[in-house]
Amino acid sequence: MQQSFVQPEFRVKIDYDKCHKCGRCVQQCGWGVYDFNERPVPHDEKCRACHRCVTFCPAHCITIEKNTLAFRDNDNWSTDARKAVWKQAETGGVLLTSMGNPKPYERIFDKLLLDACQVTNPSIDPLREPMELRTYLGRKPDNVEIVPDGNGGFKLAEGAGVHHNIKLDTPIIFSPMSYGSVSLNVHRSLAMAAERCGILMNTGEGGLHEDLYPYQDNVIVQVASGRFGVSPEYLQRGAAIEIKIGQGAKPGIGGHLPGEKIDREVSATRMIPQGSDAISPAPHHDIYSIEDLRQLIYALKEASGYKPVGVKIAAVHNVAAIASGIVRAGADYVYLDGFRGGTGAAPAVIRDHIGIPIEIAIAVVDQRLREEGIRNQASIIAAGSIRSSADAAKAIALGADVVAIGTAALLALGCHLCQSCHTGKCSWGITTQKPELTRRIDPEWGAERLTNLVHAWSHELQEILGALGVNAVESLRGSRERLRAVGLDEQTCRILGVKPAGL
Amino acid sequence: MPYDLNRYDGFAPANFREESPFKIHGGCGLMGICDESGALMSGEVPILAMAVQRDRGNGLGGGFAGYGIYPAFPDHFCFHMMYHDLRAKEEAEAILDRHFLIEVAEPMPTRPVKGITGAPLLWRYFMTPHTHMLEERDVSAEDYVVGVVMLVNSRVDGAFVASSGKNMGAFKGVGYPEEIGHYFRLEEYEGHTWVGHNRFPTNTPGWWGGAHPFTLLDWSIVHNGEISSYGINSRYLEQFGYTCSLGTDTEVAAYLFDLLLRRHKLPVELACKALAAPLWDEIDRMPADAAALMRSLRAVYGPGMLNGPFAIVLGFNGGMVALNDRIKLRPLVAARSGAVIMVASEESAIRTVLPAPDEVWTPKAGEPVIARVAGMEPPFHSQLHASPAEISCAMTAVEAACHAEEVVA
Secondary structure, X not given: OOOOOOOOOEEEEEOOOOOOOOOHHHHHOOOOOEEEOOOEEEOHHHOOOOOHHHHHOOOOOEEEEEOOOOOOOOOOOOHHHHHHHHHHHHHOOOOEEOOOOOOOOOOHHHHEEEOOOOOOOOOOOOOOOOOEOOEEEOOOOOOOOEEEOOOOOEEEOOOOOOOOOEEEOOOEEEOOOOEOOEOHHHHHHHHHHHHHHOOOEEOHHHOOOHHHHHHHHHEEEEEOOOOOOOOHHHHHHOOEEEEEOOOOOOXXXXXXXXXXXXXXXXXXXXXXXXOOOEEOOOOOXXXXXXXXXXXXXXXXXXXXXXXXXXXXXXXXXXXXXXXXXXXXXOOOEEEEEOOOOOOOOEEHHHHHHOOOOHHHHHHHHHHHHHHOXXXXXXXXXXXXXXXXXXXXXXXXXXXXXXXXXXXXXXXXXXXXXXXXXXXXXXXXXXXXXOHHHHOOOOHHHHHHHHHHHHHHHHHHHHHHHHHHOOOEHHHOOOOHHHXXXXXXXXXXXXXXXXXXXXX | OOOOXXXXXXXXXXXXXXXXXXXXXXXEEEEEEEEOOOOOEEOHHHHHXXXXXXXXXXXXXXXXXXXXOOOOOOOOEEEEEEEOOHHHHHHHHHHHHHHEEEEEEEEOOOOOOOOOOOOOEEEEEEEEEOHHHHHHHOOOHHHHHHHHHHHHHHHOOOEEEEEOOEOEEEEEEOOOHHHHHXXXXXXXXXXXXXXXXXXXXXXXXXXXXXXXXXXXXXXXXXXXXXXXXXXXXXHXXXXXOOOOOXXXXXXXXXXXXXXXXXXXXXXXXXXXXXXXXXXXXXXXXXOHHHXXXXXXXXXXXXXXXXXXXXXXXXXXXXXXXXXXXXXXXXXXXXXXXOOEEEEEOOHHHHXXXXXXXXXXXXXXXXXXXXXXOOOOOOOXXXXXXXXXXXXXXXXXXXXXXXXXXXXXX
């Protein structure tokens, strides 16, 4: 084989004075970095800087460093750009990657600041006062019709009120990650945590493994263009059904699951042959326009006894018009996935260059639905790099009902964002199907960490609400008056509906 | 100086938005009193109740509304008008004359009071709509009146309709409420229901039209508080076509009542539950039917829920409703003395007016105090079909909210 021009990204350094020569690093590394010849010998070119070996080395003698090989400075031809050309010249292929867009595009969340109350309206102490995060996901009527109850009081008129909504104890849910892209133990962890937190996990497009049936009331089942794992039973098991049209990391293209990750269980759950690549079609082949989507929405409602049906789309340029159409087509929620959203596998060129920020998408969709008087007809779920409770609060203030977290959830389970999910070799046992790796996640342990994360963020949301002087999340939702922009241009402020700080 | 032709700079409703595009922050004091037997009480009563609460304001706004005060003209619409100057008066009167049979047109009776300066021209008119015009347009008298209020507020620079109901009127301006009350000679009126307000704006100069109560037709609203959910409340109302242009919480509260009571036909008890919703924990503990109703109310009207500190009194012809925020962050005390029900920011106001009340209580957070005059019709204008945009325009006189020519030519 010809010598590759692409030099290793990282240097694995072992302090052999401290090393126990125990071989745990060899055992822990899923990438095959280490040989063992009386002592561990690293092969730098295989290292993904996932820190599995670092974390589990009993002697703490391993460090991973950047390979600081000097290149001649060139602001135009970054090192990455040069490497990409070399790789493609070697392989002739599309460069695959995973997780979210790492490029230095502007992060609007980091330029928005929240308000707090002083004097004329008091802040509220979340440690001593009720602070409500409960959120109902789904379609709401325009008004509530009531009739006298015969005892001098009132009751809901026949059929009036809110139906087919899902109660969430906090406005944070788990985003879709398919079984196949992640391991069954990850799915189990997510499902158990969803149940404990009173929220939802989402199957993604890989079907619902029977081990998750006990948690089905906390599961959104997804129907994607590949229809993997979709059956009448599957539809009836979910708390809600989601039609996946697009994904923030790869708008306009379908899912990619390499055959290496499709073992017997995945194949049974997805209803596809073992070892075959699962490449979803780019569009749904029964949806070529909005009226087709409407038919699918109602077909799924009919098949499921009128469960809420949501539609997930990637945030792209005309996202407001698309979302409006989706709501008018009968969806109970619109799931918006921003261009920083994660993925188990995507062409780098797509992930890094297509879509728009979630902040913008929330703002324009919420505003459009309000202008059309249909905002109450569907909830908005926002995702695509919600990194903290602050991002969640800002997303909600811009107009989201609920935020969904994927990358943050995987981080809680050990992910170090090495962006190599598509290889199926995840040393943390997350995005792999190799039994010796997947057993690294004990679902009970995973569920506890996920539950901790959701609870921690929920507590922080309560702190934020208290500072804002409101005691229910619906008073923050869409309340852009409570946001101010620092360092955003006037046009962006106008699109976001947010005033610059000082006004 | 009621006939001063120099324009009064503080009175500028038409371009108010340009002057103050920001939300007005502030605190206030308020009161409401209603004799459920329909017996009349002097305007001295609300003056006294507000005078002991003087510290709650800063002299930049005070006002009252009285009901049952014009027994000689119970079926006439009474317009209380504010004018910049005589030109505004002439233009506005031309409009009124075109639309109404004007029974009486007279200057508001006032007396000089120390501390009250710069009053606009204050006039009142007792009128009935031209019946042929109602028939031509096929509209109810109430729609017609709202249309005219809009027309005057939006088209006549320097004219503002302070109140437009039947057998009621608003008396408001820049000053402490007891000064305003004496200026308007309120002790010469008798009403079965009164509301009063004392304003403490923190960042805008007071202007006569901007003092409380806000009114339209028979409604009047006084408000103490700062609605921390203003941002979403106003966006919610905009979805229905209301224009929240003044940036005041009071305006938002008024539109929400209009939406819930008139347009969505909720009984006032439930409207109050939508605006100051019970906690989810409380809802979960209710009997199944009540819980289902409350859950739906809260899920549907969540964006309209008023969050943050407030106390509101909504006056109408036939009673009043007082409402506190959902965790009682602003004061509101209530009392009953015989047939009289009274609410106020401070108990001192109640003890001043009702020295020996049968009962004094602190209404629980979100629990409305409702007083209804026996035998009077349900309060909410069932014949009014005005759109939210028209309501906004009529109440606030902000041109941006108005499409007057579409309503009344």
